[in-house]
Amino acid sequence: MNxxxxxxxxxxxxxxxxxxxxxxxxxxxxxxxLSYTFGPSMALAQETPEVSPVKARERDTYxxxxxxxKPDEMRVIACGTGxxxxxAAQAAACFLVELGNGDKFLFDIGSGSAERISSLxxxxxYLDKVFIGHLHTDHFGALHDLFIGGAxxxxxxxxxxxxxxxxxxxxxTAYALDRMQEMLSWDLAGRAGNVDFRGYVMDVTEFNYxxxxxxxxxxxxxxxxxxxxxxxxxxxxxxxLEWNDxxxxxxxxxxxxxWFVEYSKDADLVIxxxxxxxxxxxxxxxxxxxxxxxxxxxxxxxxxxxxKVMSEIKPRMAVAYHFFNDFDTVNGVYERIRxxxxxxxxMSEDFMVWNVTKDDIVVRMAATEERTWAPPxxxxxxxxxxxxxxxxxxxxxxxxxxxxxxxxxxVWDVEDVLRPIYEEASEAMGQEFPYPEKSEPx
Ligand SMILES: [Zn+2]
Ligand SMILES: [Zn+2]
Numbered sequence: 001m002n003x004x005x006x007x008x009x010x011x012x013x014x015x016x017x018x019x020x021x022x023x024x025x026x027x028x029x030x031x032x033x034l035s036y037t038f039g040p041s042m043a044l045a046q047e048t049p050e051v052s053p054v055k056a057r058e059r060d061t062y063x064x065x066x067x068x069x070k071p072d073e074m075r076v077i078a079c080g081t082g083x084x085x086x087x088a089a090q091a092a093a094c095f096l097v098e099l100g101n102g103d104k105f106l107f108d109i110g111s112g113s114a115e116r117i118s119s120l121x122x123x124x125x126y127l128d129k130v131f132i133g134h135l136h137t138d139h140f141g142a143l144h145d146l147f148i149g150g151a152x153x154x155x156x157x158x159x160x161x162x163x164x165x166x167x168x169x170x171x172x173t174a175y176a177l178d179r180m181q182e183m184l185s186w187d188l189a190g191r192a193g194n195v196d197f198r199g200y201v202m203d204v205t206e207f208n209y210x211x212x213x214x215x216x217x218x219x220x221x222x223x224x225x226x227x228x229x230x231x232x233x234x235x236x237x238x239x240x241l242e243w244n245d246x247x248x249x250x251x252x253x254x255x256x257x258x259w260f261v262e263y264s265k266d267a268d269l270v271i272x273x274x275x276x277x278x279x280x281x282x283x284x285x286x287x288x289x290x291x292x293x294x295x296x297x298x299x300x301x302x303x304x305x306x307x308k309v310m311s312e313i314k315p316r317m318a319v320a321y322h323f324f325n326d327f328d329t330v331n332g333v334y335e336r337i338r339x340x341x342x343x344x345x346x347m348s349e350d351f352m353v354w355n356v357t358k359d360d361i362v363v364r365m366a367a368t369e370e371r372t373w374a375p376p377x378x379x380x381x382x383x384x385x386x387x388x389x390x391x392x393x394x395x396x397x398x399x400x401x402x403x404x405x406x407x408x409x410x411v412w413d414v415e416d417v418l419r420p421i422y423e424e425a426s427e428a429m430g431q432e433f434p435y436p437e438k439s440e441p442x
Contacts (some may be wrong), residue, residue, distance in 0.1 A: 001181075013026070015031065015396055019394075021248035022334040024377065025156045025238060037396065041263050044386075046072075046361030053410060055241070055357055056088065057164065060364055061076075061365060061366070061367045062353040062364045062365065063121065063124075063365060063366070064120045064121050064367040064369075065120075065121045069098055069100050070100055070357070071100040071101070072100055072357055073099075073100045073355060073356065073357050074097065074099055074100070074243065074244075074248060074268075074269075074355040074357075075096070075097075075098040075353065075356070076096065076097050076098070076248060076271075076353070077096045077098070077351065077352075077353050077354075077366060078094075078267055078321070078349065078350055078351060079091065079094040079095065079096055079106075079113045079117050079120075079350065079351075080093050080094035080095075080108070080109075080111075080112060080113035080116060080142075080349050080350060081093070081321040081350055082110075082138070082324060083322065083323075083324060083350055084110075084111070084138035084275075084302045085138060086111055086112055087324070088381050089324075089349075089350070090324060090325065090349065090350050091110060091111065091113040091114075091115070091142070091350055092108075092110025092111045092112055092113060092114050092137070092138035092139065092142075093108040093110040093133075093138055093139050093252065093253075093321065093322065094109050094110050094113030094116065094142070095107045095108065095271060096105070096116070096117065096120070096127075097248055099222065099244070100244070101221060101222070101243070101244075102220075103129075103219075103220055103243075104126045104127060104129070105129050105130075105131060105222075105224070105241065106129065106131065106137045106146075107125060107129045107130075107131050107133070107239060107250040107252075107338070108131075108132060108133055108140065108250070108252055109130055109132070109139070109140055109141075109142045109143050109146055109288050110137070110138040110139050110140065110141055110142060111137055111138055111142055112139030112141075112142060112391070113142045114142040114146050114149055114392075116350055116351065118149075118153070118372050119351075119366075119368035119369055119370065119372055120368065121369070121372060121375045122375060122376040123152040123154060123375045123376055123377060124154045124155035124375070125154065125155055125156065125157050125377075125378035125379055126378060127146070127150060128155060128157050128158070128159055128160055129142065129162075129217075130146070130161045131160065131161075131162045131163070131224065131239050131250075132161065132162065132163035132164075132173060132252075133163075133164075133236060133238060133239065133251070133252020133253065134163075134164065134231060134232070134235060134236035134237065134252055134253060135171075135235070136253065139252055139253065140163075140176075142301065143161065143177075143180065144180055145164055146159065147159050147184075147192075147200075147202060148184065148200070149178075150199065151195075151200050152191075152195065152374075152376070153375070154199075154374050154375065154377045154381065155199040156196055156198045156381060157199060157379075158198075158199070158201035158202065158203070159199070159202050160203045160205070160217060161173070161202060161203070161204050162179070162204075162205045162209075162217065163175060163176075163204070163207075164204075164205060164206070164226070164235050164236065164237045165206050165207065165208050165209050165235065166233075166235035167233065167234040167235060170287070171233070171234075171235050172206050173204060173206045174204050174206040177202060177204045179192075180202075180386045180436070181202055184258065185396065186308055188200055189392050189393075189401055190252040191214065191390040192389040192392040192401070193384055193388050193389030193390075193392075193401075194384050195384050195386065196382045196383070196384065196387040196429050197307075197384070197385065198382065200206065207226060207227060207267060209226075209235050209236070209237050210228060211226050211227065211228075212227050212228065212259060212263075213225050213226075213227050213259070213262075213263045214226060218390060221243055221244065221430065222241065222242070222243045223242045223243070224240070224242075224262070225239070225242070226238070226239055226240075226336070227240070227260070227263050228257070228259055229251060229252055229253065229254035229255075229257065229260070230254050230255040230257045231252070231253040231254050231255060231299065231300075232253075232299060236252060236253060236254060236333060237251055237252065237261055238251045238254060238259070238263075239252070239322070240264065240267065245358065246268050246356055246357075246358070247266075247267035247268050247269075248267070248268065248269045248270075249263070249264040249267045249269070249270045249272075249315075250273065250286070251271060251272040251273050251301075252273070253273050253296065253300060253322070254273065254301065255299070255300070255301060255305075256301055256305050256306075256308070256309050256316075256346050260309065260313075261309060261312050261313060262270070264313045265313055266313070266315070267313065267315050267316075268315065268316045268317065268356050268361070269315065269354055269356055269361065270310070270313055270315035270317070270318055270319065271321060272301065272306055272309060272310070272319070272320065272321075273301050273306075273320075273321060274299060274301055274303050274306035274320035274322060274323055274337065275295070275296050275300035275301060275322055275323060275332065275335055276296065276323045276324060276329070277303055277323075277331065277332045277336055278292045278293055278296040278297065278302070278333060279292075279332065281295065281296045281358070284329065284416060300322065300334055302322075302336070302339050303320070303332075303336035303337045304332045304336050305340075306318075306320055306341070307336070307337040307339065307340030307341030308341070310337075310339045310341045310343060310345075311340060311341045311342075311343070314343060315332075315343070315344070316356075316433060317344045317346060317354065317361045317363070318341070318344060318345050318346070319345075319346045319354070320337060320345065320346070320347055320348060321348040322422035325347060325348070325349040330347055333347070334347055338419040344361070348365055351365055351366040351367075351368060352365055352366075353365065353366050365389050389401050413427075415435075418435070419435055422434070422435045
């Protein structure tokens with residue numbers, strides 16, 4: 001994807017940072033770096049730890065599956081920071097929270113985020129809890145990818161999803177996700193009997209969108225609370241997760257509101273939407289000025305308003321998301337935020353990582369694999385069951401899901417080249433895999 005771009009960016013940082021080291025011979029024969037950093041004060045001379053030509057050093061990049069999560073640590077990874085207008089460089093809203101107690105939670109799962117999640121190589125049984133802030137596709141458009149693809153990649157437990165009610169039942173999470181599963185009828189019917197089917201179950205919890213800082217999830221020392229957001233129409237919420245004296249808050253989408261300001265006070269990591277500045281909405285997104293002003297300041301949170309919210313909340317780290325983070329537009333957003341906020345700030349992009357402990361918040365970028373395969377299984381898989389297909393047929397009110405005579409009549413004979421595959425597998429596994437009675441594909 002954008003590895004080259006990232007590399008270029010880091011090279012730029014390297015040059016722009018005006019940091020260089022003097023290499024000096026150390027008494028132990030290793031090397032020591034004495035580096036001088038010329039910041040605004042031009043005065044920081046610091047001695048860095050000894051380095052070795054053969055020993056690994058501490059990294060300033062996060063490589064998934066290379067670091068233990070400490071028992072008191074929270075790690076948050078941006079799996080989507082963009083917009084409903086899709087782009088390869090930024091998926092839509094999705095943040096993964098990983099806790100030192102082993103729990104993991106996804107907050108929003110916008111279009112394109114499932115690929116980001118897969119890059120992290122996390123066993124899918126651990127990615128079974130999703131909290132949706134509202135039902136715009138840039139906040140839940142990849143749910144069916146996680147539902148189906150996650151099960152295919154090893155999740156053999158139900159996918160649990162939480163989301164708000166709406167002003168009427170038809171605008172609530174349960175209505176949307178019931179119909180999403182109906183939409184997937186063909187997909188699910190086509191898989192039943194072919195794979196371990198236990199993961200193809202969605203367990204949906206809809207809660208009242210008017211709850212004000214009420215807990216909707218409590219287990220294993222983790223409490224997740226919800227409070228109303230103001231966005232588009234009734235039925236948007238924000239979330240706060242508390243664990244081990246650490247607090248993570250995620251706005252999903254909202255206009256600045258009293259609930260967020262009150263219930264996010266003094267939190268550790270506060271992620272709040274921050275929309276593209278109005279001039280770029282016109283020049284880059286081709287909005288009319290009327291629509292840019294409406295969407296950029298009234299439907300969403302303008303950068304200046306984001307800054308004002310954060311100045312009131314005073315988080316240990318403020319995270320701005322929901323804007324396209326490009327070299328030629330990020331400064332406009334940044335400067336507008338800085339006109340109203342001067343605290344700690346992350347201008348998020350996909351694969352930004354925050355390691356949060358009581359002592360420190362480390363912000364890094366993850367370097368991820370694009371060509372990922374299924375991660376290890378957290379629990380053993382089961383062989384497919386014919387009963388799953390029978391049950392699916394019953395649920396659909398049809399006699400059978402086997403091919404009709406019409407389609408079966410189209411089979412072209414390749415049995416002679418398929419039989420050896422069964423023989424090869426039987427020999428390799430030391431177990432007899434009988435060839436299916438009928439030669440048509442199952
Ligand atoms: Zn939205
Ligand atoms: Zn949005």
